[in-house]
Amino acid sequence: MSKFDVSKVCNIGISAHIDSGKTTLTERILFYTGKIHAMHEVKGKDGVGAVMDFMELEKERGITITSASTCAEWKDHIINVIDTPGHVDFTVEVERSLKVLDSAILVLCAVGGVQSQSITVDRQMKRYGISRIAFINKCDRTGANPLNVVKQLREQLGLNAVLLQLPIGSEDEFNGIVDIISNKALYFDGKAGEDIRIENIPENMLEQVKEMHEKLEDALSLISDEFAEKAIEKQVTEEIIKKTIREATIKRELVPVLLGSAYKNKGIQTLLDAIIDYLPCPLDINPKALDKDKNEEEVLLKADSELPTVLNAFKLEDGKYGQLTYIRIYQGMIRKGCELTNTRTSQEIRIGRLVRMHADKMEEISEAYAGDIVALFGVDCASGDTFTSDGLNYTMSSMFVPKPVISLSVKAPDKKTSDLMSRAIGRFTKEDPTFISFVDPESNQTIIQGMGELHLDIYIERIKREYGFALETGKPQVAYRETISRPTEFNYTHKKQSGGAGQYARIAGIIEPLLDKDYEFVDEIRGGVIPREYIPSCDKGFSECMKKGTLIGFPITGVKVTINDGAYHAVDSSDMAFRVCAITAFRESYSRCSPVILEPIMSVSVEGPADFQGTMLATLNQRRGTIVSVTDNGIFIRVDAHVPLAEMFGYSTSLRSSTQGKAEFSMEFCRYERVPESIAELIKKEYSDKALRIK
């Protein structure tokens, strides 16, 4: 490969509804870019699975669990293809991969068109400002109607979608593509469509092509004054058209639409051409980093290899070769042996082996530059870590990792599998910061925590497949919180002066509710009634109580403790005395503060055909959901609601069965809210029963 040229790099993701042929398309892209030497059918007809989906699980569930990054080369360009998870239970992972992409290919089925999941995907793309090309796949199928799909893109997703090609022949007679820009017909000959034959447009299509070409020029004139002028002066050339399309696509004012059939090997090379012609290179993107030294103020980065290095580790894989860390280099460059700093841990690392990744094969390289995506070996870090050179203290993403909302107790069937379980869980927690595990000191059970029922289910399944045994699981537990609803004054004396070393401390103050924060400690001690040196111990004691409330044993949040009076003893007071005093003062006053239970509320988005509107609304209503909004585009409805997580268990199955599998949902954490009285009573009872059992 010739010297790295960042203007010839495209970092793309492929986004699609289930069954639009995403995996076949990706494989075909890899074939034409010369990386694999034979093609295999996805279903494994000839016994070898598609290279990309190296985890069986994905094939079965139809969703992609982890990102894989593949390097492809086409006409002197590098195209890094990043596979993106589609399900919103993996918010952090989705966010990370979407930040790594510069653009995306939206794959649609020529028959099914825009499906309900496309609305979610589109929303995600808009959220991250990602430019895209649409590819209408499966043009060879019965019922294929690409023109209708373009209409749907315009009407249902509100995209300025413009068709750049027309199919020659429809359904099973689909055998070529007309390029509207060059006004030529292309046929894909050879066993794998690898030879492109250029001919004149078939007679019977001349009229239609002319019309489409005019439509294209009209659309471009609306977007670009410069183009409009050229059009009026009749000075439009192919080059100018392409340049305008590129500019408009990068500015997200236009979505070029191409078509083909990955399965029948038609339209892939033209798609690859479009990727390099119309999608942005890293220089067209303005990635922002946050400056930790300046309160996470935004800093613009440039894909310039001469500038100091800033790169982000977006995916970790603990596989057979050891730990592989996928990185996106935003600025600067790296080479084997160079040193960088992890801005989260302040640790220094040395770059060892550097590789360019294919889904299952590796290519060793000695250096990599800004704009590229490569992988490192032997680097110990967490997903999301940022590495820099020259002392820059930047981070690519806010240090915020959402707290898990659901936990589950798990047990291995026997001692041997118990070790495997620990290993597996250890591996997963390192790759995914939103997946947490610990041993509960009280019950001695292993607990796993995550962002949703599906999130945990997938890991349990993976353990089954990859390690060969099934975990025994307890009942999923919602992460409740406790808080107080009333301010209370306290004044507690801790005294132990009966023989030997005594303890003495007195603290007085107010405990009151606090909004928008977990805990705050205010010191209003005057006149040294509590010596300065013991104040931190008071703080420590109070904050220790916050870890576990006495109402239902869950963490306490939203408490402000102000101390304004107290007393000490010259000999018997100590750090410990004040700490214990604080803890006891708090525990004693807690019930007077009218503690209440908070439960996590999820923002749930359900999408499906309009016919099922009533059903979708009802399923949410039945689960204590409050409807926030309804979006109706005539064919699909999207309902957004706030639903307590405790009510969401089994929702997936319930929604599927009441809508004939046609509706889907996604959810993410919204906020904590007070639990209704009746439910609070049940939770309290459960807690006291459990406490009795342990005793």
Next chain:
Amino acid sequence: MVKNDLIARSPLRVLDRSAEGGLLPGHIGVIMSQKGVGKTACLVHVAIDQIMQDKNIIHVSFNDSTEHLDNWYRDIFKEMAQKHGMENANEFYNDIIKDRIIITLTPSPSPFSKIQRNVSSVMEATHFKASMLVIEGYNFKSGDPKQFEEFRLFLKQKGLSAWFSVTLEKQESDSFVHEIPESFAKFNDIISIAVILLPKKDHISLRLIKDYNISPIPDIPLELDTRTLLIREKT
């Protein structure tokens, strides 16, 4: 109590002085102005005012996204909270939105059937007892007074009143005298209350131009502050 304060002090109480004390179920009101003058802000005010009185509203829009509309509500509520020195505005806001459902629709050849279908669906499936609809972006130019009659029956049956936003052309607004613009005349019988927003130098003036069948029309001394988007009594 803060909530009662906000209700009592709301300039919209002035609208209550109108003939029937506001818009009755089965009746239609319109807020008219040129593009970008402040119809959405006014409608959001009316909606928030209703919610403060523990009534539920459904906000329908043909031209805005849910996120965009929610931002309107947040911004205006924030200003109101600040003005009245309310402390836990955020918490309060979360409670408020429980009484509001936003429905966003794409333009359609039969907008009323779409509105009716969605409103019925929401009210039935979730027992949301709405008492008022706010409808934005309905295209009156292509509207048919007959369809409105049917819609009024629907409103009456559901116990709903409805406020519509109407976009006027510049000429219609400029040449405004004291009554409903010419182009809108065919809807005169269907509308019970009509308010027009007129841009002045540093504020927007609200003018009542139809109040059921009352004549002469009472003057409502209300203004929209263009900076804070709050409605206040004429200074």
